[in-house]
Amino acid sequence: MVAIPAEIQQVMREAECLFSESQVERAIDNIAADISETMAEKNPIVFSVMNGGMVLTGKLVTKLGFPLEISYLHATRFRHDNNTKSPDIEWRAHPQQNLKGRTILIVDDIYDEGATLGAIVDHCKAEGVGEIHIAVLVDKQHDRKARPDIIPDYIGLQCEDRFVFGYGMDYKGYWRNAPGIYAVKEG
Ligand SMILES: O=P(O)(O)OC[C@H]1O[C@H](OP(=O)(O)OP(=O)(O)O)[C@H](O)[C@@H]1O
Numbered sequence: 001m002v003a004i005p006a007e008i009q010q011v012m013r014e015a016e017c018l019f020s021e022s023q024v025e026r027a028i029d030n031i032a033a034d035i036s037e038t039m040a041e042k043n044p045i046v047f048s049v050m051n052g053g054m055v056l057t058g059k060l061v062t063k064l065g066f067p068l069e070i071s072y073l074h075a076t077r078f079r080h081d082n083n084t085k086s087p088d089i090e091w092r093a094h095p096q097q098n099l100k101g102r103t104i105l106i107v108d109d110i111y112d113e114g115a116t117l118g119a120i121v122d123h124c125k126a127e128g129v130g131e132i133h134i135a136v137l138v139d140k141q142h143d144r145k146a147r148p149d150i151i152p153d154y155i156g157l158q159c160e161d162r163f164v165f166g167y168g169m170d171y172k173g174y175w176r177n178a179p180g181i182y183a184v185k186e187g
């Protein structure tokens with residue numbers, strides 16, 4: 001057995017809960033209601049952005065009472081050896097479907113600097129996609145947005161400019177399963 005790193009337990013003990021489970025669930029209900037109003041007739045493909053988008057995608061799709069296809073793509077912020085993130089995106093799985101003329105819904109956990117969503121939108125446009133809709137659980141508030149031209153259509157919650165985890169978002173690979181949105185203790 002490989003032990004759980006002590007840091008992983010400690011980060012949760014010390015974290016600040018920014019949004020409780022019931023607050024997040026309400027936000028997901030609201031996203032689902034908005035998507036249902038605008039996308040019900042559009043025969044969309046829903047793309048979960050792996051890994052972080054999987055929790056929101058799973059919770060969302062059962063609330064969408066209209067025909068849709070579910071799939072995934074994997075674009076991730078490239079990590080340097082020292083674990084800092086660069087603006088470069090590493091594609092691990094492109095969409096496999098023919099996107100020509102299709103309406104798609106991109107579902108991700110967090111819109112932070114926006115480099116990830118920017119690369120996804122650019123790729124899908126190059127593939128001839130019809131309409132692109134974007135849903136994120138959290139929009140992090142700061143003025144470092146890399147692609148001000150890309151604004152998610154459906155946003156669950158606005159969060160302060162701190163590193164957050166839970167509901168799909170990880171802390172060093174852990175706590176994507178946390179039932180709330182937590183901020184790592186600062187200082
Ligand atoms: O708006 P940005 O600054 O581009 O950051 C947001 C992206 O960062 C996280 O993914 P990450 O690349 O860490 O991979 P993960 O989904 O596996 O956690 C998150 O899931 C978003 O996809």
Ligand SMILES: Nc1nc2[nH]cnc2c(=O)[nH]1
Nearest residue numbers: 112162163164165169170
């Ligand atoms: N887990 C996590 N992933 C991110 N990717 C970009 N910002 C964040 C964040 O605050 N938390």
